[in-house]
Amino acid sequence: MKYELIVIGSGPAGEKAAVKAAYFGHKVALIEKEVQFGGAGVNTGTLPSKTLKETALFLSGKYDKGLYGINRAIQRDASLEDFMHRKNFVVSIESEEVKKNLELHHVDLYHGSAKFIDSRHIRISGAKEEVIEGENIIIATGSYPVNPPEIPFDHLRILDSDTILNIHRFPKSIAVLGAGVIGVEYSTIFATMGIQVFLINRNDKVLTFIDQEVVKYFLEIMKKDKIDILLNKKVLSIKAPDPTCSHSAEELIDIKLDSGEVLHVDMLLYAAGRNGSTKELDLHKVNIEVDKRECIPVNSKYQTVVPNIYAVGDCIGFPALASTSMDQGRVAVAHIFGTKDLENIAPVLPYGIYSVPEISTAGMTEEEAKTKQISYCKGIAKYKDMPRGMIMGAEEGFLKLLFTKDDLIIRGVHIVGPLATELVHHGLELIEEEKTLMDVIGKVYNFPTYHDLYKYAAYDGLGNLSGHKIKL
Amino acid sequence: MKYELIVIGSGPAGEKAAVKAAYFGHKVALIEKEVQFGGAGVNTGTLPSKTLKETALFLSGKYDKGLYGINRAIQRDASLEDFMHRKNFVVSIESEEVKKNLELHHVDLYHGSAKFIDSRHIRISGAKEEVIEGENIIIATGSYPVNPPEIPFDHLRILDSDTILNIHRFPKSIAVLGAGVIGVEYSTIFATMGIQVFLINRNDKVLTFIDQEVVKYFLEIMKKDKIDILLNKKVLSIKAPDPTCSHSAEELIDIKLDSGEVLHVDMLLYAAGRNGSTKELDLHKVNIEVDKRECIPVNSKYQTVVPNIYAVGDCIGFPALASTSMDQGRVAVAHIFGTKDLENIAPVLPYGIYSVPEISTAGMTEEEAKTKQISYCKGIAKYKDMPRGMIMGAEEGFLKLLFTKDDLIIRGVHIVGPLATELVHHGLELIEEEKTLMDVIGKVYNFPTYHDLYKYAAYDGLGNLSGHKIKL
Numbered sequence: 001m002k003y004e005l006i007v008i009g010s011g012p013a014g015e016k017a018a019v020k021a022a023y024f025g026h027k028v029a030l031i032e033k034e035v036q037f038g039g040a041g042v043n044t045g046t047l048p049s050k051t052l053k054e055t056a057l058f059l060s061g062k063y064d065k066g067l068y069g070i071n072r073a074i075q076r077d078a079s080l081e082d083f084m085h086r087k088n089f090v091v092s093i094e095s096e097e098v099k100k101n102l103e104l105h106h107v108d109l110y111h112g113s114a115k116f117i118d119s120r121h122i123r124i125s126g127a128k129e130e131v132i133e134g135e136n137i138i139i140a141t142g143s144y145p146v147n148p149p150e151i152p153f154d155h156l157r158i159l160d161s162d163t164i165l166n167i168h169r170f171p172k173s174i175a176v177l178g179a180g181v182i183g184v185e186y187s188t189i190f191a192t193m194g195i196q197v198f199l200i201n202r203n204d205k206v207l208t209f210i211d212q213e214v215v216k217y218f219l220e221i222m223k224k225d226k227i228d229i230l231l232n233k234k235v236l237s238i239k240a241p242d243p244t245c246s247h248s249a250e251e252l253i254d255i256k257l258d259s260g261e262v263l264h265v266d267m268l269l270y271a272a273g274r275n276g277s278t279k280e281l282d283l284h285k286v287n288i289e290v291d292k293r294e295c296i297p298v299n300s301k302y303q304t305v306v307p308n309i310y311a312v313g314d315c316i317g318f319p320a321l322a323s324t325s326m327d328q329g330r331v332a333v334a335h336i337f338g339t340k341d342l343e344n345i346a347p348v349l350p351y352g353i354y355s356v357p358e359i360s361t362a363g364m365t366e367e368e369a370k371t372k373q374i375s376y377c378k379g380i381a382k383y384k385d386m387p388r389g390m391i392m393g394a395e396e397g398f399l400k401l402l403f404t405k406d407d408l409i410i411r412g413v414h415i416v417g418p419l420a421t422e423l424v425h426h427g428l429e430l431i432e433e434e435k436t437l438m439d440v441i442g443k444v445y446n447f448p449t450y451h452d453l454y455k456y457a458a459y460d461g462l463g464n465l466s467g468h469k470i471k472l
Numbered sequence: 473m474k475y476e477l478i479v480i481g482s483g484p485a486g487e488k489a490a491v492k493a494a495y496f497g498h499k500v501a502l503i504e505k506e507v508q509f510g511g512a513g514v515n516t517g518t519l520p521s522k523t524l525k526e527t528a529l530f531l532s533g534k535y536d537k538g539l540y541g542i543n544r545a546i547q548r549d550a551s552l553e554d555f556m557h558r559k560n561f562v563v564s565i566e567s568e569e570v571k572k573n574l575e576l577h578h579v580d581l582y583h584g585s586a587k588f589i590d591s592r593h594i595r596i597s598g599a600k601e602e603v604i605e606g607e608n609i610i611i612a613t614g615s616y617p618v619n620p621p622e623i624p625f626d627h628l629r630i631l632d633s634d635t636i637l638n639i640h641r642f643p644k645s646i647a648v649l650g651a652g653v654i655g656v657e658y659s660t661i662f663a664t665m666g667i668q669v670f671l672i673n674r675n676d677k678v679l680t681f682i683d684q685e686v687v688k689y690f691l692e693i694m695k696k697d698k699i700d701i702l703l704n705k706k707v708l709s710i711k712a713p714d715p716t717c718s719h720s721a722e723e724l725i726d727i728k729l730d731s732g733e734v735l736h737v738d739m740l741l742y743a744a745g746r747n748g749s750t751k752e753l754d755l756h757k758v759n760i761e762v763d764k765r766e767c768i769p770v771n772s773k774y775q776t777v778v779p780n781i782y783a784v785g786d787c788i789g790f791p792a793l794a795s796t797s798m799d800q801g802r803v804a805v806a807h808i809f810g811t812k813d814l815e816n817i818a819p820v821l822p823y824g825i826y827s828v829p830e831i832s833t834a835g836m837t838e839e840e841a842k843t844k845q846i847s848y849c850k851g852i853a854k855y856k857d858m859p860r861g862m863i864m865g866a867e868e869g870f871l872k873l874l875f876t877k878d879d880l881i882i883r884g885v886h887i888v889g890p891l892a893t894e895l896v897h898h899g900l901e902l903i904e905e906e907k908t909l910m911d912v913i914g915k916v917y918n919f920p921t922y923h924d925l926y927k928y929a930a931y932d933g934l935g936n937l938s939g940h941k942i943k944l
Contacts, residue, residue, distance in 0.1 A: 012919070041919075050920055051863045064530060090862050323919035342914050352918035360918060390562050391523045421918040422894060428915075429901045442814050443900075446824035446832060446893040447484070447513075447795035448522055 001108070003029045005336065006122055006134030008114045008281070011039020012046070012322040013313030014140030015098050017329030022105035024339050029132055030102060031124055033113040036091075037098040039142050040314065041322040044162045047094055049185050050354045051087040056192040057356065059083065063393060063418065080170050083193070087165075114141075115282040119306050136308045136336045139296060140329060141281065143274040143314035151177075152240045157253065157267045161186075164269050171195055171267035175255055177235065178272030179206045181353050184218075186269055187227050188356040197227045198263055200255075202272075204231040209319075209351065211365035211414040213400065218359060218416050221396055225356075234258040238268065276315040293317060300344065301335040302328050310336070324349055348431050352421035357397055360424035363412035363431040364402055375405045379437070379461025383417045386456065387448035394418050399453040401427070401437070401461055408436040408461075415453075423450055430454075437461050473580070475501045477808065478594055478606030479801075480586045480753070483511020484518070484794040485785030486612030487570050489801030494577035496811050501604055502574060503596055505585040508563075509570040511614050512786065516634045518794040519566055521657050522826045523559040528664040529828065531555065535865060535890065552642050555665070559637075586613075587754040591778050608780045608808045611768060612801060613753065615746035615786035623649075624712045629725065629739045633658075636741050643667055643739035647727055649707065650744030651678045653825050656690075658741055659699050660828040669699045670735055672727075674744075676703040681791075681823065683837035683886040685872065690831060690888050693868055697828075706730040710740065748787040765789060772816065773807040774800050782808070796821055820903050824893035829869055832896035835884035835903040836874055847877045851909070851933025853925040855889045860920035866890050871925040873899070873909070873933055880908040880933075887925075895922055902926075909933050 004026040007018040015038070018030045036043050057063060059078045102109060112126020123131050145160035147153050155163040157171075161182045172195070176187045179201035187199045199222070207215050222229060236258050241251035252264040276295035283290065286306050290296055295317035302310045312328035314320040327345050334342045353359040369376040383389035383397035397417020403410045413427025430440065440458035445451040476498040479490040487510070490502045508515050529535060531550045574581060584598020595603050617632035619625050627635040629643075633654045644667070648659045651673035659671045671694070679687050694701060708730050713723035724736040748767040755762065760776050762768055767789035774782045784800035786792040799817050806814045825831040841848040855861035855869035869889020875882045885899025902912065912930040917923040 046919060047859055047863070054863055058536060086863075090859070093862060094859055321919070323916050326919070327914075327916050341910060346914060346916045349916050350918050352921070387519055387562070387566055390565060391519070391526055391558070419891075419894070422891070422921050422923060425898050425917060425921075425923045426901065429898065429905075433901075433905055438813060442799075442818060444795050444799050444818045444821050445897060446822050447518060447793070447798070449824070449894050449897075451894060451897045 001029065001130075002133040003027050003108070003135070005029070005136045005138065005333070006031065006132060007107075007138045007140060008122070009039055009140035009142055009313070009315075010037040010098055010102065011140060011142050011313055011325065012041035013142075013325035013329040014039065014138065015102065015329070016326040017138050017140060017312060017333050018107045019101055019105045020330050020333045020339075021337060022107050024333075024337055026337060027108075028105075029108045029110060029134065031110045031112065031114045031122065033111070033126070035111075036095040037102070038091075038095040039140075041325070042094045042098060043091055044165060046322040047090055048087050048165055049182070049189070051090045052083065053185065053189050053192075053354050053356060055083055055086050056189045060192050060194065062192050062356065078193075080167065083170070084165075113280055115280065116285040117282075119286045119308060137310070138302075138329065138332055138336075139278070139281065139304075139309065139311040139315060140313045140325075141277040141315045143320065144277045145270070146273045146275050147270070150235075150238075151268075151270050152238055153270070154240065158238070158240055158270070159267065160270050161274065167267070171265075173252075173265045174198070174267045174269060175200060175253075175263055175265045176269045176271055178270065179229075179231075180271060180273075181207070182274075183269075183271035184222070185353065185355050186271065188222065188225065191222070191225045191227045192356050196265075198230060198265065199227055200230045200233055200235065200257070202232070202234050206231070207353070207359075210353070210359060210361055211400070211402075211412070212367055214359060214361065214414045214416045217398070218355070218357075221357065221416075230257065230259075230261070233261070274314065274320070276317065278315055291317070302332040303335065319349070319351065321351065323352070346432075348428055350421075350424045350428050352424070354421065357417050358420035359416045360420035361412070361414045362424055362428040363410075365412060365414070366402065369402065369411070374411075376402055376411065377405050377461060377465055378402050379457040379459070379464060381453040381456035381460060383450070383453070386450060386452050388450050388452065391448060392418065399423070399427075399457050401440075401454070401457045403437055403461060405465070408438060408465075409434050410436065410440070419450055423453065426451060426454060473501065474605040475499050475580070475607070477501070477608045477610065477805075478503065478604060479579075479610045479612060480594070481511055481612035481614055481785070481787075482509045482570055482574065483612060483614050483785055483797065484513035485614075485797035485801040486511065486610065487574065487801070488798040489610050489612060489784060489805050490579045491573055491577045492802050492805045492811075493809060494579050496805075496809055498809060499580075500577075501580040501582060501606065503582045503584065503586045503594070505583070505598070507583075508567040509574070510563075510567040511612075513794040513797070514566045514570060515563055516637060519562055520559050520637055521654075521661070523562045524555065525657065525661050525664075525826050525828060527555055527558050528661045532664050532666065534664050534828065550665075552639065555642070585752055587752065588757045589754075591758045591780060609782070610774075610801065610804055610808075611750070611753065611776075611781065611783040611787060612785045612797075613749040613787045615792065616749045617742070618745045618747050619742070622707075622710075623740075623742050624710055625742070626712065630710070630712055631739065631741050633741070633743050633746065639739070643737075645737045646670070646739045646741060647672060647725075647735055647737045648741045648743055650742065651701075651703075652743060652745075653679070654746075655741075655743035656694070657825065657827050658743065660694065660697065663694070663697045663699045664828050668737075670702060670737065671699055672702045672705055672707065672729070674704070674706050678703070679825070679831075682825070682831060682833055683872070683874075683884070684839055686831060686833065686886045686888045689870070690827070690829075693829065693888075702729065702731075702733070705733070746786065746792070748789065750787055763789070774804040775807065791821070791823065793823065795824070818904075820900055822893075822896045822900050824896070826893065829889050830892035831888045832892035833884070833886045834896055834900040835882075837884060837886070838874065841874065841883070846883075848874055848883065849877050849933060849937055850874050851929040851931070851936060853928035853932060855922070855925070857928065858920065858922060858924050860922050860924060863920060864890065871895070871899075871929050873912075873926070873929045875909055875933055877937070880910060881906050882908065882912070891922055895925065898923060898926060
């Protein structure tokens, strides 16, 4: 068979690319090697952890506790089945949705793993072996969790960011290795469920792409929520119980750190890195070289060194967010077929971390402003000072606006707190439109809403500038 | 005492006006006749009903039911005390906050009712009687619930929109007269608590300032939630039990409608109108005439016919929303003192109705587009089709974008569903900036969030235009 476009992988990037090309009338094939459609976005990454986070909040009643005259019982006795129930439901529905969307657009679906024969031919190895031809090819194969040899994975109690979803019981305690996005998300989810968590990071750089005032505050909240944070500590050795021994299920895992500490934990989540899923593609056949994280280098149109081959999503590396990946897929298709609807990915992107509480941010950080020697100032508003926060019992969280001093134009918005991932979009718009503090002050927000944070942060910013600090 | 500005009333409009003038260095007095500061925004209107709504959602578990493997028990046995607990807490804190904010800005506070002597002198009658002088005066006295003589109010079981907050027990059933904002908010709050509700309106015009497709859908949801909606029905008579009779507490209230139906209900909420609280001001002394709803006519700067007297907030009538009122106060002060920071109120305003589910809207409605013969088209996205909606179990709700056909510019956003009052702000911005459907499609939203509704509604709009309707 011959196609105008072959897409490899049905995650957020691949799905949107295939569907868009088909929508514009092109003949498209999509190859998926897993039984379930949707990739990490649906099956192991984005949606599962976000659903588990909401489930943890629900079961623990964390945000309701003491808010009302009565307590809804905290379900400490919630079973793992309860915990996973909603996640499994969401995943199965959404995976089906992806498949339906592809079928609706008449994308030809192939099952099996894909290998390049040359720059236009792909061999699919599955139940059926076949070769298809594509004028253009988009690689959207995603990423896989690195399993370094020094970690004795058994995927029952010593887990990676995929196999954590397969646990059969709650851990009594868990050590999380790596304080990246996945590490902090799962740490806070487990802590919310009342499980003892140790979060270990080899240096003191946590979420380096996020404004560090936000990160510092977030670390304080994690500590308050009883997460034991061990920065600048390396794991020297891990002693796992012998699985062949009948008592092994009750024995703990010993983790020896270079600080001399030894942790005894029930489970271990290795969350220190995911590499591009590119190994099986036989990329050498088309002379594409991957980097040390097995990711594919691309230009701003997501084109590889081979002009008719593109790569999008997690397999090209940072930011590896479903939201961005989808648009990478759409931009690639716009470039291939000249649809002219989406020439480039948006200049300012939102980052969302679905931890408890959420973090979301867009635009310039303080660190960036300092590096670039930009004369900036900031304004901060706290959730607990907003009537909406008061109603919802939000005790934690703030919104920070960063603006340039001379023109008061908003350059960055940084939020930690409930609904941060929703609230950031307003800030994103302010940044893109180069709005000033005065513009924000002139806006009318529904009252009471969390969006009031923007107005109060703007007033705080003015106060910081003038030294005359007061709520208006 | 002589002031540059006297503000009458400490609700959202008055507070913000007084504080802003003081912030800019002017000498300001504020007169409040109630013991509690904050007016209806804090004490009887905005915050109490919004808090009760969240409490009803919490206690009923309405949005969680069946979502997870286990049910958090529905607290049908929740006492009224439980129900009012959070409301009372929020109100007392926020009232104190208003007072603190005024004091922080060195606004002189007077307690008592205010009467005009002439255009610069106000007599305050309270524990102390005194006369103060103001170069400028802002009236922000708010509104009061109309109590027509044909309704036998006892404010125990036959209540208005203020006294509903003083009930001592839950109604077994309640009739709500008037399907305006207050009427629908309380109807849905009580229905969420499992109470039988009859909502009666004298015509079939419900929330006429809201897009009627949204209203129609909302009425369907109310019906599904077992609210008995009686449109085009007038109350002929109300027979309340004789309160001097010892059995009266068990007897029901009989409401006879012109349709022949008779309702037997435990309580009645009259929510058919609030008038401006202007009667006691002696406005005739300054030759200001009020309209038939006792509201004060003003120009676009909130100036009355007397150049140094302004009026803001509920006492000038529609929209009577805390959010708008605050900015009316700020605009008036900008005009009085030439602060130049806020010359006019924002051209596009958000409307928020805190019902279950919420309604929020900004910009052009379909009705408006038709009246003005504007060639428009629309795009709709449903909450239940969003992964975020799936995670949160949102079964109801949609977002509609209205755009002009020739240029695809977004003119209106209309939302009914959870968090609508937050989500609308993004649409507001799109309307103000005259963004097109293509601009929305080019945006990256955090995934999964409810903001995805915008993107999907934009794609739906494109599909509606082309007749080629499909999800991208």
